[in-house]
Amino acid sequence: MFLFYFIIGSCFGSFVYLCAYRYRQPSLQIFHRSVCDLCHHPLSWKEMIPCLSWFYLYGKCRWCHSKIPIYSLFCELLGGILSVLIFLCFDGKDVIGVYLVVFSLLYCSCTDILYGLIPDRTHVFLIFGALFVLEPHEYLISFLVFLAVFIVLYFINIITEGLGWGDIKLITCLSLLMKPYLLVFSIAIASCSALIIFLPMFLQKKITRSTKIRFGPFLSFGALICLFFKLP
Ligand SMILES: [Zn+2]
Incomplete structure (x- = not known):
C-alpha cells in the first residue's frame, strides 16, 4: 500500500x-x-x-x-x-484537501526557486484545499482570521518591506489551515531554517542584506511540519 x-x-x-x-x-x-x-x-x-x-x-x-x-x-x-x-x-475527506494543500505548497516552492515568484493559482488551490479540511461551521471564523492576518501583514509589509506579496498571500492562505499560534510557529520554523541555510553565505559575503531571499520554500517547509506533526 x-x-x-x-x-x-x-x-x-x-x-x-x-x-x-x-x-x-x-x-x-x-x-x-x-x-x-x-x-x-x-x-x-x-x-x-x-x-x-x-x-x-x-x-x-x-x-x-x-x-x-x-x-x-x-x-x-x-x-x-x-x-x-x-x-x-489523515483519513476521510481531509485527504483530498491535504493533497491539494501539500502539492500546492510543493508547486509554489518550485516556482519560487526557479523564477522567484509564487503564482496566484497557488493561493486559489490552497483556499480550495482549506474548504475540504475545514468543517462548515468553521468557515466564518476562518474567514475573519484570514482577513485579520492579511490586514496585519499588509501594514507590517508597508512599514518593513521585508516580505514579497506572494509570501504575504501564502501566509494568509495558510491561516485558514492552522490556528494562529501554529501559523506563528510555522513562520518561526521557516525563518530558522532560512537562517541556517543563508547565515553561512552571509558570513562568507556571498549574499548581502539587499539580496532577495526566496522565502516560499521555507514557508512551505514550516507549514508542512505543522500540518503533519499535528502540533497541539
Ligand atoms: Zn533534449
Whole structure:
C-alpha cells in the first residue's frame, strides 16, 4: 500500500514540477505531449517514469544530452514521500484537501526557486484545499482570521518591506489551515531554517542584506511540519 501511495505521489510531484517549469515557458503547454524541455524531442514512456527515468537516463536527455535538472528528481521523490505521509496521517475527506494543500505548497516552492515568484493559482488551490479540511461551521471564523492576518501583514509589509506579496498571500492562505499560534510557529520554523541555510553565505559575503531571499520554500517547509506533526 505504501508503494501505491508513493507511486501516486511521485506522479503528482512530476506533474507539479512540469507545471512549475512551464509557468514561464509559453512555447511548452502543460497538457502538450511530453517532450524534452530543451530540445523539444518527444519522450517515450521509458523516459517518463517518475524517479526511475532520471537514473535510467543518467540525468541527461537521450537526444540532446543536456542535463535533466536534479530538482525534477527531488520533486518526484518528495511527492512520493509526502503522499505516503498523507496516507499515514489523515483519513476521510481531509485527504483530498491535504493533497491539494501539500502539492500546492510543493508547486509554489518550485516556482519560487526557479523564477522567484509564487503564482496566484497557488493561493486559489490552497483556499480550495482549506474548504475540504475545514468543517462548515468553521468557515466564518476562518474567514475573519484570514482577513485579520492579511490586514496585519499588509501594514507590517508597508512599514518593513521585508516580505514579497506572494509570501504575504501564502501566509494568509495558510491561516485558514492552522490556528494562529501554529501559523506563528510555522513562520518561526521557516525563518530558522532560512537562517541556517543563508547565515553561512552571509558570513562568507556571498549574499548581502539587499539580496532577495526566496522565502516560499521555507514557508512551505514550516507549514508542512505543522500540518503533519499535528502540533497541539
Ligand atoms: Zn533534449
